[in-house]
Amino acid sequence: MNKKTTDRIVRLSILNILFIILCFITLIPIIYAFLLSISSGSSAFGSGFLFPENPTLKNYKAILVEEPFLIWFKNSVVLSLGTMILAMSTSVTASYAFSRFRFRGRNGMLKLLLLLNAFPQILSMFAIFRLFKNMNLLNNYIGLILIYAGSMCIFSIWNMKGYFDTIPIEIEESARIDGAGSGQIIWRIILPLARPAIIVTAVMVLIFVWNEYLFATTFLMNEENYNLAGGLYQLQANDYSRNWSLFSAAAILVSVPILILFFSIQKYMVSGLVTGGVKG
Amino acid sequence: MRKMVLVLCIVMAVSIFTGCSRSSQSVAAKQKNKEALNTIRIWHDGDKALIQLMENYLNEALIDDGITVKFEQKSGLTDQIKLYGNDEVNGPDMYMYAHDSLGMFVEMGALAPLTDVIDKNVYADMLPMTLKAGNYKNDQYLMPVYFETLLFIYNKDLWEGEVPSATEDLYSYMKSHTDAAAGTYALVNQHSTAYNVAPIINGFGGFILNEQAEPGLNNRKTKEAIEYNKKFAQLEADGDYNTVNALFKDGKAAAIIGGPWLISGVKEAKINYGIKSLCDFKLPNGNTLIPYSGVQGIGVMKHAARSKKDAVEKVLNEIANPQLGIDLAQNSGCAPSNQKSYNTESVANDEMIAAMRRTADIAQPMPNIPQMSVMWGPAESLLAAVNKSGKELDAAADDYQKEAETAIADMQ
Amino acid sequence: MNKKNKILPWQYSISSILLIGLIVVFPIIYTIYISFTNMNLYHWTNYDFIGFGNYIRALTKLDSGFMSALLTTIVWTVINMVIQILAAYIIALGLNAKGLKLARLYKTLLMFPWAMPAYISILLWRVGIYNPQYGLLNKIRTALGLSSMNFLSENIPAFLSCMVLNLWMALPFLIMMMDGALQSVDISYYESARLDGGGWWTQNLYITIPLIRPVLAPSIIMTTFTTFKQFDIIYLLTMQKGSLTGSTIQTVITYAHQNAFVSNNYGLSSAVSIVIFGFIIFFSIFVNRGIREESE
Numbered sequence: 001m002n003k004k005t006t007d008r009i010v011r012l013s014i015l016n017i018l019f020i021i022l023c024f025i026t027l028i029p030i031i032y033a034f035l036l037s038i039s040s041g042s043s044a045f046g047s048g049f050l051f052p053e054n055p056t057l058k059n060y061k062a063i064l065v066e067e068p069f070l071i072w073f074k075n076s077v078v079l080s081l082g083t084m085i086l087a088m089s090t091s092v093t094a095s096y097a098f099s100r101f102r103f104r105g106r107n108g109m110l111k112l113l114l115l116l117n118a119f120p121q122i123l124s125m126f127a128i129f130r131l132f133k134n135m136n137l138l139n140n141y142i143g144l145i146l147i148y149a150g151s152m153c154i155f156s157i158w159n160m161k162g163y164f165d166t167i168p169i170e171i172e173e174s175a176r177i178d179g180a181g182s183g184q185i186i187w188r189i190i191l192p193l194a195r196p197a198i199i200v201t202a203v204m205v206l207i208f209v210w211n212e213y214l215f216a217t218t219f220l221m222n223e224e225n226y227n228l229a230g231g232l233y234q235l236q237a238n239d240y241s242r243n244w245s246l247f248s249a250a251a252i253l254v255s256v257p258i259l260i261l262f263f264s265i266q267k268y269m270v271s272g273l274v275t276g277g278v279k280g
Numbered sequence: 281m282r283k284m285v286l287v288l289c290i291v292m293a294v295s296i297f298t299g300c301s302r303s304s305q306s307v308a309a310k311q312k313n314k315e316a317l318n319t320i321r322i323w324h325d326g327d328k329a330l331i332q333l334m335e336n337y338l339n340e341a342l343i344d345d346g347i348t349v350k351f352e353q354k355s356g357l358t359d360q361i362k363l364y365g366n367d368e369v370n371g372p373d374m375y376m377y378a379h380d381s382l383g384m385f386v387e388m389g390a391l392a393p394l395t396d397v398i399d400k401n402v403y404a405d406m407l408p409m410t411l412k413a414g415n416y417k418n419d420q421y422l423m424p425v426y427f428e429t430l431l432f433i434y435n436k437d438l439w440e441g442e443v444p445s446a447t448e449d450l451y452s453y454m455k456s457h458t459d460a461a462a463g464t465y466a467l468v469n470q471h472s473t474a475y476n477v478a479p480i481i482n483g484f485g486g487f488i489l490n491e492q493a494e495p496g497l498n499n500r501k502t503k504e505a506i507e508y509n510k511k512f513a514q515l516e517a518d519g520d521y522n523t524v525n526a527l528f529k530d531g532k533a534a535a536i537i538g539g540p541w542l543i544s545g546v547k548e549a550k551i552n553y554g555i556k557s558l559c560d561f562k563l564p565n566g567n568t569l570i571p572y573s574g575v576q577g578i579g580v581m582k583h584a585a586r587s588k589k590d591a592v593e594k595v596l597n598e599i600a601n602p603q604l605g606i607d608l609a610q611n612s613g614c615a616p617s618n619q620k621s622y623n624t625e626s627v628a629n630d631e632m633i634a635a636m637r638r639t640a641d642i643a644q645p646m647p648n649i650p651q652m653s654v655m656w657g658p659a660e661s662l663l664a665a666v667n668k669s670g671k672e673l674d675a676a677a678d679d680y681q682k683e684a685e686t687a688i689a690d691m692q
Numbered sequence: 693m694n695k696k697n698k699i700l701p702w703q704y705s706i707s708s709i710l711l712i713g714l715i716v717v718f719p720i721i722y723t724i725y726i727s728f729t730n731m732n733l734y735h736w737t738n739y740d741f742i743g744f745g746n747y748i749r750a751l752t753k754l755d756s757g758f759m760s761a762l763l764t765t766i767v768w769t770v771i772n773m774v775i776q777i778l779a780a781y782i783i784a785l786g787l788n789a790k791g792l793k794l795a796r797l798y799k800t801l802l803m804f805p806w807a808m809p810a811y812i813s814i815l816l817w818r819v820g821i822y823n824p825q826y827g828l829l830n831k832i833r834t835a836l837g838l839s840s841m842n843f844l845s846e847n848i849p850a851f852l853s854c855m856v857l858n859l860w861m862a863l864p865f866l867i868m869m870m871d872g873a874l875q876s877v878d879i880s881y882y883e884s885a886r887l888d889g890g891g892w893w894t895q896n897l898y899i900t901i902p903l904i905r906p907v908l909a910p911s912i913i914m915t916t917f918t919t920f921k922q923f924d925i926i927y928l929l930t931m932q933k934g935s936l937t938g939s940t941i942q943t944v945i946t947y948a949h950q951n952a953f954v955s956n957n958y959g960l961s962s963a964v965s966i967v968i969f970g971f972i973i974f975f976s977i978f979v980n981r982g983i984r985e986e987s988e
């Protein structure tokens with residue numbers, strides 16, 4: 001027994017060390033960005049990887065105070081949540097249908113969706129521009145949310161369908177016997193059971209919107225309406241005006257909210273199946 | 281869970297509402313016709329401080345006429361003008377940008393000639409080179425504001441002795457003062473960027489694109505120039521903008537070939553710098569280096585020339601005022617296009633502005649025909665292939681010449 | 693799992709289909725429409741139908757340059773996917789090891805690359821890691837007494853550099869998917885396997901992988917397409933205007949970009965897009981097997 005415990009401790013320590021190394025390697029470019037962001041010199045780009053002599057937070061301050069960071073942040077939140085709601089509410093039911101029903105055209109439709117997804121999105125911009133101009137959706141969050149949700153819809157359907165497939169049908173059937181309707185079944189049973197997949201998909205949608213700048217800077221007329229990525233892209237768009245310390249500070253500031261979100265949702269990501277959906 | 285959904289729905293509703301109110305605002309704006317007619321929106325992708333100065337200047341000057349000028353920054357301006365150039369509701373009334381994309385915008389039918397709005401006399405005082413830059417098919421489309429050329433910027437504390445006046449002497453100085461292993465350089469340059477090699481190409485009598493829209497990448501003289509540039513390139517570090525810039529600012533490079541946009545950073549790095557015009561360097565063939573010049577000018581959208589003629593006219597008149605050039609020179613170190621601005625002593629005596637003013641007489645404006653937009657790629661690929669990947673010059677030149685010819689043919 | 697109902701599934705998916713129709717299908721149809729016109733710089737607003745002219749020209753673009761780009765793209769996709777799947781699987785297994793208390797923290801840190809906007813990460817890598825003068829890799833080389841080298845100036849090192857960056861950027865997603873899938877695996881299977889005396893390999897090959905495959909297949913297929921379509925990394929790292937590095941790696945998408953999009957000829961570039969789209973569909977026949985198995 002004792003030997004077994006020491007064995008486990010040794011194995012866990014090795015695993016911990018491996019993960020610490022892995023995390024460190026992953027974080028090297030980010031550490032680089034961080035060191036740049038707190039350096040004050042004008043030639044900051046050259047000094048990287050050394051702890052700067054006079055660390056300073058002025059770059060963070062510059063972005064938070066001098067630029068409409070908070071407004072962009074709010075816009076990002078609105079756009080991401082709007083997109084998430086639209087994309088998820090349309091695709092959850094669709095992926096449920098594709099997972100649970102065997103109807104004519106199902107296979108064809110699934111494959112078609114996949115192929116459609118292969119069309120490079122950047123090529124669509126011009127067409128969507130023409131369409132939205134006629135529909136008066138330019139310079140409008142609804143237009144952008146439609147674009148974002150539409151771009152992520154196929155991904156969401158496919159991603160969740162795979163997971164829905166693994167949920168035993170028996171659970172649903174017993175609920176149906178108990179008199180639950182289809183809507184109730186999705187809401188009460190499928191959603192909790194597929195929670196990890198739904199959260200992962202929702203997070204994917206959210207990150208996509210959070211980091212998107214091309215459509216935002218093209219379809220919105222006013223800088224004040226940009227999202228974070230768009231605003232910061234505009235701030236540092238060309239090589240000649242790029243201040244690397246500021247650029248890095250911006251990079252860190254955009255990423256942190258996503259990381260906080262990610263850290264806090266992790267406890268919900270354990271599958272309903274494992275935590276007792278079946279057994280309980 | 282329900283609660284969260286409810287909250288999300290509210291957020292969504294709010295976002296839709298703000299979206300709607302925004303579009304209803306633009307409807308309201310249309311109704312306030314008068315106000316809209318007197319607001320001129322100018323798109324740009326320029327330096328913030330400089331643009332702020334221009335905006336303040338114009339608004340102060342036009343306050344009695346009740347005209348408001350709004351500068352709006354758009355990154356990727358070329359693509360944005362393609363989409364919005366003819367869009368009266370969402371697009372700009374005017375735009376300010378470097379002149380090399382002019383031909384493209386004109387061919388697209390987005391721009392109106394200046395003479396639709398103002399008289400020729402208004403821009404009579406501009407430097408001829410800057411006017412030529414804004415002229416396409418014998419119509420003047422751009423009101424030049426200021427111009428840029430490459431300069432030889434050196435660190436007075438590092439450079440030993442006089443800066444040579446012949447490129448050959450410069451080369452021997454570089455040879456004896458460059459230690460790539462230790463990371464110190466005599467001169468750095470973006471040696472694989474077409475704009476930065478153009479001074480040599482033009483000086484050798486070669487060309488990237490001539491006025492007949494023929495690419496000249498495998499022209500004999502162009503190739504000689506590229507070969508000549510390669511010799512320097514080997515002593516000029518990597519040649520990426522960020523690298524050469526950092527080397528100079530760190531005091532690792534004694535000199536750099538760069539534009540006026542570098543100066544604010546150089547000042548911040550507290551470098552004791554001196555400036556020499558590129559036309560002060562003689563090539564072995566007796567010519568001087570002949571850099572490209574880039575002219576920042578303001579053009580008028582077709583719809584604005586029609587519907588906001590009066591306001592546009594007044595704005596253009598103010599832009600042509602020599603005082604704007606003086607303000608820009610004094611605050612942002614720009615070389616004004618208006619010759620009268622140079623009558624002010626502080627402008628004429630500024631070392632950098634004087635150097636650019638002198639270069640202006642020999643500099644070639646970048647071609648502004650639409651074909652130029654597809655030339656940067658092949659020209660740069662050729663330079664990178666020769667300088668960075670060690671490709672054989674003749675073969676590479678033929679390849680990229682062909683690529684350029686195909687790209688130009690593809691435009692039609 | 694065999695519900696038969698004709699209308700209900702369409703009711704469930706109609707909103708998605710409308711959305712996709714608007715944002716995905718409409719642009720494709722519009723692109724097809726433009727590909728039959730002469731819309732270019734000189735006919736920006738007054739374009740006409742010109743029949744198949746653009747397609748004839750587009751087909752001339754399918755020369756040896758295109759073929760080598762296609763080959764590069766396939767090699768790129770295959771190598772990236774194999775490494776990604778293996779690495780993500782092993783890392784996710786590690787994260788799910790019993791008793792690893794810091795797993796949540798590790799997971800969050802490993803997600804960092806994903807939280808950064810792609811263009812920012814790519815530029816940071818270009819200057820921070822690969823730069824011949826200031827990049828970390830060359831600083832290490834100099835410290836070891838080696839001469840500095842330009843990682844992006846020749847094709848093979850540049851390809852590998854792009855690949856490392858792609859792995860860095862794409863792994864977080866797959867780790868997250870694998871992690872989620874592993875958590876859905878019923879632990880009781882393992883217990884019975886352990887009772888049967890199955891080793892680590894048996895456990896993975898015969899229990900874990902078959903169990904998580906249906907969950908993962910869609911995300912792997914999606915990632916394959918993303919990898920195939922990858923444009924930003926190669927473009928921003930090696931061929932951005934003003935920062936060309938000298939290497940000439942072309943994938944199908946960068947090839948199309950360079951050959952059709954810089955010329956502002958929308959008619960021609962639409963035709964090229966449609967032809968390339970056709971090629972992608974053709975390519976997807978390779979992955980078709982995966983799809984068929986998945987949808988059985």
